[in-house]
Amino acid sequence: MARAPLRVGEMRTVSYTEEVFGVRARCRTRDAGGRLRPPSFAASTADAALAGLTAQVLALAMEPPWSSEDLTISDAIRLWLDDRSGDVRPQTLRGYQSTGRWLSRLVGAVPLAEAQQPARVKCMLAAVESSRGTAALDTARSALSGALGTAVEQGLLERNLVRELRRRKRTARTPSVLSLEQIFVLRALIHAQEQRSARFVGSSAFVLGWVVEVMLGSGLRINEVLALRNIDIDWRARAVSVTGTLINDSQRGLVRQESLKSREQARRIRLPDFAIRALDDARRCRSQRQEEPPHNPAIQGRVPGAWCHARNVCRTLRRIREDPVFVDQLATTGLRVEDVTPHIFRRTAATLIAMHSGDLRDAQHLLGHSDQRTTMRHYAGAPFRTVATATVLDELIGGLPYLPSDETYTLKAGT
The missing domain is CATH 1.10.443.10 (Intergrase catalytic core)
Structure with a gap:
């Protein structure tokens, strides 16, 4: 009976050879392009050599070396940081890494598969808010959303629940400005x-x-x-x-x-x-x-x-x-x-520019914001719009008789 063809990523005829500094593991496999390959890996023990050989085979087959059952939230954060490295500026990446460190200390051991449970995700966010405050909650949401989003892209999760969970409405604090x-x-x-x-x-x-x-x-x-x-x-x-x-x-x-x-x-x-x-x-x-x-x-x-x-x-x-x-x-x-x-x-x-012109776009351009909502949320520290309706209302209503509140008028029918 003919032997079944070697599949992509399959390890066949694994063998071990004693070497001076340890053990070398070898096998035959087929890479993602369909070619037969003979990868090998040397390590101090047979188990370590097999683990290294397995990683090589998965890389040749272009398969991720993990499954969602094995990963935790910390692993997802690391995948997200690796994915963002090179795409953002170094100082931005350092900010992400700092958030990732303290977030991992809080919720990093939670299995990634449990991030598909809305109640579990809400409990994690609540733990962040209770231990680090409201400001840290927004940062944690962004980092956790990025980590789960990367997991979805890798096929490890089906949904990014952080994006779907309703944000609790908070009273917006008026930004402080100088008079x-x-x-x-x-x-x-x-x-x-x-x-x-x-x-x-x-x-x-x-x-x-x-x-x-x-x-x-x-x-x-x-x-x-x-x-x-x-x-x-x-x-x-x-x-x-x-x-x-x-x-x-x-x-x-x-x-x-x-x-x-x-x-x-x-x-x-x-x-x-x-x-x-x-x-x-x-x-x-x-x-x-x-x-x-x-x-x-x-x-x-x-x-x-x-x-x-x-x-x-x-x-x-x-x-x-x-x-x-x-x-x-x-x-x-x-x-x-x-x-x-x-x-x-x-x-x-x-704020002074917006108050003078009555147009938030002037302040937006001054600050270099691409989104006017950012200017409004974080920088408009005082009412700035002058509603120009006085002339219109004066023309419509100004000619009507003014009725003082301390007098009584009888409005006759037809008048």
Whole structure:
């Protein structure tokens, strides 16, 4: 009777050979292209050699080396991270990896097959919220959805239940922004603190003030401000070109990334006078030379020609927030100290622009958002629409007699 033909991925005639450093396993198989192949694998023991040989055969057959019964949520997260590697920017991948680590510690041992049970998925999300808070819940949902989505693509699951589960409706918190009075108080306090520090640290004491002025005048993120170079500033047009941001690379340290989150975010912004003055002050403080290398930072700290780290700016801001004078004066404006973060200056710029124009699209373009809903949800910190119906209603209703509430009128039929 003729032997059955060798199938793709089948291991036939497995044999073992003793070698100097262990055991080598061999077999015959057929790869995904239909060719006969003789893979082999050497290891310290026969079991390890067989496991390595099996992995080789599965790779030749283009079959995944796992089944859904063997995998856990942690395995699915690892598959998702491997899938996203190379498709997203390094700093984005590091954020995913950080989320994956703490999420795996919470729910990583749950069998992947149980992710097909809605109640099980809801319990996992509830555990995240109870242990890490509401903000972490949104991050966990995104990571878990990515992991289960990758499992669906690999044929390990049929459905991604995270996408199907209803989100619990939460009351949206109005983003905090600065009023004009609060801007005035904050500017004065920062200036006073910088004047005191300048005696000890020199011109680097003014970095926070420069960054705040440019953020208020442009709506840029702090790392976009610190990534501005001399070549990005058009002094004649009083504008800046926003084409990159600072990132903390794991190998190169603090470097300028020559692109933004998306290509659409690259933009040119006309700056108000106060922001231009801040950049001019930074230019005059960092060098007495008439010309500087065009690719040098526009705002520099203590080290000439080096990028200024955002965490140093944030550290200075935290020190100012702890000043009792700052706390007392800010309290008079109704703003909480904990709300004063670098991002509040970006939100303030966007909100003031939207309030002035009455059109959220102006703020959206300033911030570089591709989706207007992002601008509305996270940056519109005050009512901004002026509903222009007064003229129409005045024409329709204004000619009718006004009836004071303290008088009684008898409306006759036909009148």
